[in-house]
Amino acid sequence: MVDRVSTRDFAFLSAxxxxxxxxxxxxxxxxxxESGFDYNRLVELIRDRIAFVPRYRQRVQFVPGxxxxxxxxxDEKFDLAFHVRRSALPRPGSHAQLLELASRIVSRPLDRTRPLWEVYFVEGLEGGRVALLSKTHQALVDGVQTVDLGQLLLDAQPKPREFEPDDWQPRKAPAPGAMVAGAVRDALTDGQTVVNTMRGTSRALTRSVDARTKRARSVVGALTGRRPKSRGVISGELSQQRRVVTVETxxxxxxxxxxxxxxxxxxxxxxxxxxxxxxxxxxRAESMGGIKQVRAVVPVSVIDEELQATSLGSQIxxxxxxxxxGEASPVVRLHQVSYSFQAHKETGRSVAANRLAGVAGFAPTTFHAIGSRVAADELRRGYQLSVTNVPGPQAPLYAAGAExxxxxxxxxxxxxxxxxxxxxxxxxxxxxxxxADRDLVPDADLLGLCIREALDELLEVSSSGRQRAPRGRRTTSGQSKPKR
Incomplete structure (x- = not known):
């Protein structure tokens, strides 16, 4: 049976x-x-568990024409050593050096001729620690047929779970003639095949036209001396380079x-x-620029039979x-955010955080992948920022005995x-x-520092004993809370 790329996954590949x-x-x-966790142990761990995610040994094969x-x-030439790579920092490697390495790695697209994932085993961190950097394409993890590999590698106990040996043998890919014949057959028997192809093709054409339009505008701007209008302080044309910043709280x-x-x-x-x-x-140099709000999309877990089902027990x-x-008071900001989620909670569709945290394995990696897919689907609705928050287990997890x-x-x-x-x-x-985009947001590390300080500010007002502002009552900042 032909396993054709779904409409949604084809859209991600085309975009x-x-x-x-x-x-x-x-x-x-x-x-x-004392676990002895090293590169070889990681390779063995992935070899033992990759059978649970068969798509991680499959590649995308485009149909002729x-x-x-x-x-x-x-992938008939599947090579686990190609996907599981070894890297190192100069000892003792700092966290900043690790993030610089990660920034370079996530900037590079995955190889379309091979299964769309990579894992890097990074040695040399200070204190004798090691890091795993995993990278998986959005088209690979849909939460329906495939979960993220990271969900399967971790155990609740230091002793790894044992599984039966994997005797996987690749199936031969269909010949070009057979792929064309199969496409014609599917088009005659399943109209959705034609629709999927048209959607993917139209996205590719639209992207090509947009790129030409942008180049034409750049040429006109250079000739006339006109500068393009700013799209705001958190928007703009992306470069090919990324910057990764982390905050631990x-x-x-x-x-x-x-x-x-x-x-x-x-x-x-x-x-x-x-x-x-x-x-x-x-x-920033632009300051607030009159900005009062930032429109954000926040993927949430719900129970809704009309949405695409997932293997995680809920939909996203x-x-x-x-x-x-634009609000100066941290308490008022908190209540405004809380109020915006109240209607969602009252629908009865929301899923409790402890239920998500109890999903088997380390589910946050899969939830984040699905959340990114949801955010990408909502681009036309004009949000400015995507924020995905996923609760995980509140007990230590282990990979090959390493915590x-x-x-x-x-x-x-x-x-x-x-x-x-x-x-x-x-x-x-x-x-x-x-x-963050390295060129557009060169001060991404400052944003990380500001997030930490914002939490300290909330803790300070919580320790001071200030009471929360009642809904619908005017606050000390002069702004009134919305009424339900």
Whole structure:
């Protein structure tokens, strides 16, 4: 049976450009201890478990003439050593050096002629620690047939789970003539094949026209001396280079703020992001520029039979929230964010954080991948920022006996959006990953510092004993809260 690339996955493949490589990444830090966790152990671990994600041994095969959507076919030359790579920092490698390495790696598109994933084993970190940097294309992880490989590599106990040996043998890819015949047959028996092909082709043509239009505008601007209008402080034309920034905080701090001012941990995290954005924008040359709100898309987990089913027990939907960066009071910012999620909670579709954290394996890697897909689908709705927050297990996890100390998500950038934020909570920590365009956002590290300071500000007002502002009542800042 032909395994044809789905409409949605074909759209991601068609939309990808050198400026917008569409892969999700994760940086995980491990303490090897006495486990002997090294590159060879990692290769063996992946070899033992890759059978649970067959697509990780398949590549994309385009049909001659592009008369139909491409196929997923087994990679007859599959080489695990190509996908699992070894790297090192000069000892003792700092966290900043690790992020610089990660920035270069996530800037590079994946090889389309091979299965669309890579894992880097990075040695030489200070304290004898090691890091895993995984990179997986959006078209590979849909949460339906395929979850992220990172979800399968971690165990709840230091002793790894044992599995039956894998005797996988690749199936031979169909010949070009057979692919054309299959495409014609599918077109005659399944109209959706034609629709899928037209959608993918139209996206490619639109992208080509847009690129030519941009080049023409650049030439006209150079000849006339006209400069293109600024699209704002967090938008613009992307380069091919990325910058990765991380922030590590404590989950107990968010819970403390929640106990004082109400809401949820997710509300406090988004209020922290809002405060960080506010401070960061105020440091830039453009200042706030009259900005009062930043429109953000926040993928959320829901129970909705009308959405695409996933193997994670829930569906992922887009929720839009206006982050009040123009509000000076951290407490008012928190309540405005909390209020925006109240209607979603009252629909009965929302899924509790502890349920997500209880999904088998380290599910945040898969949830982040699906969240990035959802954000990409919503581009036409005009948001400015994507923020994905995924709760993970609150107990230590292990890879081949080595304890995972931290997990930083690294989401891809989409056209016109030079910043994206992702958050994972794990084992008492809350880990931020900021992906930024290196040219448009050279001060991305300052944004990370502002996020940390925004959390400190919330903690300070929580410790001072200030009471939360009632809804519908005027606050000390002179702004009134919206009424339900």
């Amino acid at each position: 990808e450009t050198p400026q917008t490589p569409l892969h999700n990444a994760t940086i995980e830090i491990f303490e090897p201890g 592009h008369i139909a959507a491409p196929l997923w076919v087994d 404590e989950l107990s701090d968010y819970r403390k703020v929640r106990r004082t001012h109400g809401g949820t941990v997710n509300d406090v995290i988004l209020a922290t992001v809002t405060g960080g954005l506010r401070s960061w924008l105020m440091t 939907a887009a929720h839009f929230v206006d982050l009040p960066v 995972m100390l931290a997990s930083y998500p690294v989401a891809p950038l989409v056209s016109g959006h030079p910043i994206v934020l992702s958050v994972t909570s794990y084992n008492g920590g809350v880990f931020y990953g900021i992906t």
